[in-house]
Amino acid sequence: MAKTYEEINAKIRSGKAVVVTAEEIIDIVDEIGLEAAAEKVDVVTTATFGPMCSTGAFLNFGHASPAIRMEKIHLNDVEAYGGLAAVDTYIGATQESETEGYNYGGAHVICDLIDGKSVNLKAKGKGTDCYPNREVEAEIKLDSLNEAYLFNPRNCYQNYSAATNGSDKIIYTYMGPLKAKHGNVTYSTSGQLSPLLNDPYYKTIGVGTRIFIGGATGYISWRGTQFNSAAERDENGIPKGTGGTLALIGDLKEMNTDYIRPAVFKNYGCSMYVGVGIPIPVLDTDILKACAIRDEEIYTNVIDYSVSNGPKPVVARVSYAELKTGQIDVDGKPVKTAPITSLVKSREIAEVLKEKIASGSFELQKPIELFPQDSSVGPLKDRSSEA
Numbered sequence: 001m002a003k004t005y006e007e008i009n010a011k012i013r014s015g016k017a018v019v020v021t022a023e024e025i026i027d028i029v030d031e032i033g034l035e036a037a038a039e040k041v042d043v044v045t046t047a048t049f050g051p052m053c054s055t056g057a058f059l060n061f062g063h064a065s066p067a068i069r070m071e072k073i074h075l076n077d078v079e080a081y082g083g084l085a086a087v088d089t090y091i092g093a094t095q096e097s098e099t100e101g102y103n104y105g106g107a108h109v110i111c112d113l114i115d116g117k118s119v120n121l122k123a124k125g126k127g128t129d130c131y132p133n134r135e136v137e138a139e140i141k142l143d144s145l146n147e148a149y150l151f152n153p154r155n156c157y158q159n160y161s162a163a164t165n166g167s168d169k170i171i172y173t174y175m176g177p178l179k180a181k182h183g184n185v186t187y188s189t190s191g192q193l194s195p196l197l198n199d200p201y202y203k204t205i206g207v208g209t210r211i212f213i214g215g216a217t218g219y220i221s222w223r224g225t226q227f228n229s230a231a232e233r234d235e236n237g238i239p240k241g242t243g244g245t246l247a248l249i250g251d252l253k254e255m256n257t258d259y260i261r262p263a264v265f266k267n268y269g270c271s272m273y274v275g276v277g278i279p280i281p282v283l284d285t286d287i288l289k290a291c292a293i294r295d296e297e298i299y300t301n302v303i304d305y306s307v308s309n310g311p312k313p314v315v316a317r318v319s320y321a322e323l324k325t326g327q328i329d330v331d332g333k334p335v336k337t338a339p340i341t342s343l344v345k346s347r348e349i350a351e352v353l354k355e356k357i358a359s360g361s362f363e364l365q366k367p368i369e370l371f372p373q374d375s376s377v378g379p380l381k382d383r384s385s386e387a
Contacts, residue, residue: 002283002284003042003281003282003283003284004283005281005283005364005365005366008042008043008281008282008364009363009364011042012042012043012357012358012360012362012363012364013360013363014360015358015359015360017042017043017357017358018040018041018042018043019041019042019043019044019045019279019354019357019358020041020043020044020045020354021044021045021046021047021193021347021350021351021354022044022045022046022047022192022193022198022280022291022350023192023193023347023350025037025041025044025288025291025292026192026292026294028040028041029288029292034285034288034289034292035285037288037292038282038284038285038288041282041288042281042282043279043280043281043282043354043357043364044198044279044280044282044288044291045277045278045279045280045350045351045353045354045357046193046194046195046197046198046199046277046278046279046280046291046350047190047193047195047212047275047276047277047278047346047347047348047349047350047353048156048189048190048193048194048195048275048276048341048346048349049190049259049273049274049275049276049341049342049345049346049348049349050188050189050190050273050274050340050341050342051174051188051263051265051271051272051273051340051341052093052152052154052155052271052272052273052274053093053094053174053271053272054152054153054154054155054224054225055092055093055107055150055152055155055271055272055274056090056091056092056093056106056110056150056151056152056153057090057091057110057113057148057149057150057151057252058088058089058090058147058148058149058151059080059088059089059090059091059145059147059148060087060088060145060146060147060148061087061089061121061123061138061140061145061146062087062144062145062146063086063087064087064133064136064138066131066132066133067086067130067131067132067133068086068087068123068125068131068132068133068134068135068136069086069125069126069128069130069131070082070086070087070089070123070124070125070136071083071123071124071125071126072123072124072125073089073121073122073123074098074120074121074122074123075091075106075109075119075120075121075140076097076104076108076109076112076119076120077097077098077099077100077104077120078091078095078096078097078098078104078105078106078108078109079095079098080092080095080106082123086131090151091106091109091110092106093105093106093107093110093262093270093271093272094106094107094269094270094271096269096270102264102265102268102269102270103264103270104270105262105269105270106270106272107261107262107263107270107271107272108262108270110150110252110260110262110272111257111260111261111262111272113140113141113142113145113148113252114142114214114252114255114256114257114260115257116141116142116143117141118139118140118141119139119140119141120137120138120139120140121136121137121138121139121140122135122136122137123135123136123137142252142253143253148251148252148253149249149250149251149252150213150214150218150248150249150250150251150252150255150260150274151221151247151248151249152224152246152247152248152249152274153224153225153247154224154225154226154245154246154247155224155245155246155247155248155274155276156194156195156196156224156245156246156248156276156278157188157189157196157242157243157244157245158194158196158197158200158238158239158242158243158244158245159189159194159196159197159238159239159240159241159242159243159298159300160187160188160189160242160300161241161242161300161301161302161303161312161314162185162186162187162188162300162301162302162303162318162323162337163175163176163178163185163186163187163302163303163305164178164182164184164185164186164302164303164304164305164315164316164330164335165178165179165180165181165182165183165184165304165305165306166181166182166304166306166307166313166315167180167181167306168180168181170183171305171306172265172266172267172268173265173268173305174265174268174269174271175187175188175305175340176265176338176340177266177267178305178306182315182330182331182333182335183335183336184335184336184337184338185302185323185328185330185335185336185337185338186337186338186339186340187300187320187323187337187338187339187340187341188339188340188341189300189320189341190341190343190346191295191298191320191321191323191324191343192293192294192295192298192320193343193346193347193350194346195246195276195277195278195280196243196244196246197238197293197298198280198290198291198293199280199287199290199291200233200236200237200238200239200243200290201237201290201373202229202244202370202371202373203283203286203287203290203370204280204281204283204287204367205220205246205278205280205367205371206220206367206368206369206370206371207220207221207222207223207367207368207369207370207371208220208365208366208367208368208369209278209365209367210279210362210363210364210365211248211250211276211277211278211279212259212275212276212277212278212349212352212353212356212362213248213249213250213255213259213260213274213275213276213277214250214252214255214256214259214260214274214275215254215255215256215257215258215259215260215275216250216251216252216254216255217250217251217254217362218248218249218250218251219248219249219250219365220246220247220248220278220367221247221248221249222247223244223245223246223247223371223372223375224244224245224246224247224248225245225247226242226245226377227244227245227371227375227377228241228242228243228244228245228375228376228377229243229244229371229372229373229374229375229376230373230374230375230376231243231376234299236290236293236297236298237290238293238297238298238299240299240301241301244371248274248276258275259274259275259345259349260272260273260274260275261273273342275345275346275349276349277349277350277352277353278353279353279357279362279364281364294321295319295320295321295324296319296320296321297319298319298320299317299318299319299320300317300318300319300320300323301314301316301317302314302315302316302317302318302328302330303315315330315331316328316329316330316331323337323339324337324339324343325337326338
């Protein structure tokens with residue numbers, strides 16, 4: 001049994017495609033077997049809704065009169081990047097307000113724009129012959145921008161490590177507050193719903209794959225930063241470390257804040273929750289077998305975030321089924337666990353994408369390029385620390 005993208009898209013257009021979520025496929029395989037399930041099901045939807053600091057948006061304001069080359073740009077007192085063309089900018093989700101600190105940042109600006117709110121723009125430039133203006137101030141809205149699109153250099157970590165703290169005092173991290181002496185564990189992956197855990201060798205997820213992002217249709221634009229496909233894997237193909245990541249793009253003007261939201265982590269900073277849904281075409285039984293993986297079969301490392309010099313030590317290795325019970329064992333004692341990825345929202349996104357495909361409003365896009373299997377990551381060699 002083998003299917004093609006063309007055959008599956010023809011079934012989507014005719015309203016005959018069978019689409020299920022990555023959780024639903026598990027029961028279907030149990031009930032009728034892998035071969036029959038691969039014959040019956042055409043698409044499996046995956047999803048995640050978690051915080052990702054590596055998020056931001058490209059914006060184009062249009063030209064003022066007289067024209068200005070914007071070099072210092074602030075949006076609601078949040079600095080945006082001024083090193084692009086005259087009236088283009090990139091605002092990062094984690095950039096903090098110069099007046100409100102991490103309680104308001106780039107993620108909030110992006111979501112204010114999505115919600116139709118007015119955002120204050122202040123920009124300065126040195127003045128040139130072709131761009132003589134030196135300063136502008138304006139109130140902008142999303143519909144007044146020429147272009148506005150979300151661009152995530154890194155999202156959808158394949159298998160992110162859980163976090164704990166072995167020190168004698170509480171520490172504040174992008175994984176949330178971690179209590180002293182392994183007082184808690186937090187994790188940030190949707191487990192059996194997570195996109196790259198359902199396609200561990202990137203057979204269908206690649207450059208050009210059409211996705212759901214932030215409530216809009218978007219695309220995978222490239223492999224994400226810190227893409228580590230060469231990571232050691234277990235018998236199910238799941239990386240024992242972090243594994244792959246995805247660079248994502250989508251139209252900000254089509255998004256809504258049901259599926260993209262700012263986040264504030266106490267004593268750390270701001271970030272952004274980004275909802276991502278990725279469809280996996282059932283081209284053959286091998287692809288479906290990967291989609292039928294269970295939380296019980298997916299293991300991740302629990303690492304000690306209190307260690308900042310060198311690799312963080314692994315204090316436990318547990319399954320997502322164990323993490324989702326709300327308690328695991330660390331060093332012989334029970335420790336409470338909590339997700340910072342929303343499983344409820346991830347399930348909602350998987351269902352929304354399922355309905356879009358089943359209704360014929362979302363067709364699949366075959367990748368124009370697949371990801372390499374031998375990419376690895378390395379550390380920064382800080383010369384200042386060698387002195």
